[in-house]
Amino acid sequence: MANIPVVIDNGTGYTKLGYAGNVDPSYVFPSCIAEPPPRSVKPEQLGDMDFYIGQDALDATAKYPDKYFTSYALKHGCIDNWDHMEKIWQQCLYKYMRCEPESHPVILTEPPMNPPENREYAAEIMFETFGVPALNISAQAVLALGSVDAVTGTVIDSGDGVTHIIPVYEKVVITSGIKHIPLAGRDITEFMFKLIKERETTHPDVNMKQEARKIKEEYGYVCKDIAREFQRYDADRSKYIKKWSGVVPPKGEMTWEIDVGPEQFLGPEIFFHPEIFGLEHTTPLPQLVDEVIRGCPIDTRLPLYKNILLSGGTTLFKNFRKRLRDDVKAIVDERMTLDWERRGGRGKPKDIEVTVEKPHNPQHAVWIGGSMLGSQEDFLEQCATKALYDEHGPSVCRGNVMGAAIFK
Numbered sequence: 001m002a003n004i005p006v007v008i009d010n011g012t013g014y015t016k017l018g019y020a021g022n023v024d025p026s027y028v029f030p031s032c033i034a035e036p037p038p039r040s041v042k043p044e045q046l047g048d049m050d051f052y053i054g055q056d057a058l059d060a061t062a063k064y065p066d067k068y069f070t071s072y073a074l075k076h077g078c079i080d081n082w083d084h085m086e087k088i089w090q091q092c093l094y095k096y097m098r099c100e101p102e103s104h105p106v107i108l109t110e111p112p113m114n115p116p117e118n119r120e121y122a123a124e125i126m127f128e129t130f131g132v133p134a135l136n137i138s139a140q141a142v143l144a145l146g147s148v149d150a151v152t153g154t155v156i157d158s159g160d161g162v163t164h165i166i167p168v169y170e171k172v173v174i175t176s177g178i179k180h181i182p183l184a185g186r187d188i189t190e191f192m193f194k195l196i197k198e199r200e201t202t203h204p205d206v207n208m209k210q211e212a213r214k215i216k217e218e219y220g221y222v223c224k225d226i227a228r229e230f231q232r233y234d235a236d237r238s239k240y241i242k243k244w245s246g247v248v249p250p251k252g253e254m255t256w257e258i259d260v261g262p263e264q265f266l267g268p269e270i271f272f273h274p275e276i277f278g279l280e281h282t283t284p285l286p287q288l289v290d291e292v293i294r295g296c297p298i299d300t301r302l303p304l305y306k307n308i309l310l311s312g313g314t315t316l317f318k319n320f321r322k323r324l325r326d327d328v329k330a331i332v333d334e335r336m337t338l339d340w341e342r343r344g345g346r347g348k349p350k351d352i353e354v355t356v357e358k359p360h361n362p363q364h365a366v367w368i369g370g371s372m373l374g375s376q377e378d379f380l381e382q383c384a385t386k387a388l389y390d391e392h393g394p395s396v397c398r399g400n401v402m403g404a405a406i407f408k
């Protein structure tokens with residue numbers, strides 16, 4: 001496996017990991033770590049290896065709640081705890097990829113507006129702690145576009161911790177145009193969890209938040225129109241109510257069952273009617289998408305409307321693509337008609353094509369783009385090398401290295 005790049009896409013919720021050239025990541029696990037709780041042990045007692053990552057971390061905390069405390073290394077897409085991140089990377093490279101990092105270039109991904117210092121910290125850890133020969137840190141939106149062989153488009157990246165709208169033209173992120181919504185998958189889970197808890201009278205002794213996430217992933221869908229959906233529900237509840245059941249651990253003898261009701265479509269509605277969540281953020285996603293594109297240089301707008309790309313697990317909701325497309329198109333058409341009327345009906349406007357594309361697996365799109373990047377013949381030219389790092393220090397990664405010729 002010598003010299004094949006390792007691609008690591010660390011998300012707020014999940015890390016996607018594998019060798020470049022594969023069609024899917026080999027490992028997908030929660031970006032968390034379980035350690036003894038702070039203050040419960042003296043530093044000298046804390047073995048360096050006394051930690052777990054990913055699902056093992058969640059299991060360790062469930063089994064020994066007094067001994068292990070789970071925390072996530074990223075917040076809203078950005079690395080928040082470098083010590084934890086380093087430990088997660090250590091296990092990514094040694095335990096999962098079973099590689100000697102000195103012989104594998106690494107591709108990391110970064111969210112929009114990632115502070116340049118974060119790139120430098122990442123470079124320091126990768127080059128100094130792990131001794132990797134080359135490092136590429138690429139914008140997640142550019143990689144997502146790369147996964148469908150595109151270089152221009154408006155990427156809607158909605159994962160676990162944050163939703164971004166990122167215009168990209170010819171592989172360059174139009175930074176001034178980026179907008180974000182501080183809501184994503186975790187908030188939808190939380191909202192659905194609350195609705196279920198309020199309605200259900202039986203509260204089985206299980207991790208109901210995890211169950212709410214599974215319910216969301218299995219049954220969540222975006223409806224066409226929320227008022228009409230409620231009417232349909234009321235007309236024939238039995239047709240729409242789903243049953244969700246399980247057993248109570250650890251013995252698994254007791255079973256439980258709950259109903260899944262309107263939360264199926266109310267959760268995902270966060271993007272289209274954010275005001276029902278009673279949160280500060282109130283601009284619907286389709287309106288933001290339109291604002292983002294209109295805020296970009298005029299000659300980029302048509303291609304940006306024409307290729308709106310979904311990325312991230314939260315875009316997997318059924319009917320998300322169609323509702324987003326229809327709503328953006330309606331906003332564009334309405335504005336065009338108004339303009340036209342204002343001009344006294346002269347010079348009928350040309351139709352603007354609005355296309356929303358959903359890649360084969362939006363949750364892995366960023367990783368897949370990284371995998372394709374790492375397979376390119378000139379990939380190393382798009383990296384900062386260890387030699388350059390040794391000569392110039394972490395600042396070699398200050399700029400976005402993707403495509404930067406200065407590292408040749």
Ligand SMILES: Nc1ncnc2c1ncn2[C@@H]1O[C@H](COP(=O)(O)OP(=O)(O)OP(=O)(O)O)[C@@H](O)[C@H]1O
Pocket residue numbers: 010011012013014015076077078158159160161162163184185186213216217218220311312313314315316317362363
């Ligand atoms: N079928 C599905 N329907 C709806 N949501 C889903 C589905 N499958 C996964 N998700 C949600 O997608 C989210 C994880 O997506 P993803 O792995 O893209 O996020 P991330 O990269 O960890 O986070 P971020 O990009 O915000 O840093 C979780 O909230 C998960 O519940």
Ligand SMILES: [Mg+2]
Pocket residue numbers: 010011012140159160312366
């Ligand atoms: Mg992500």
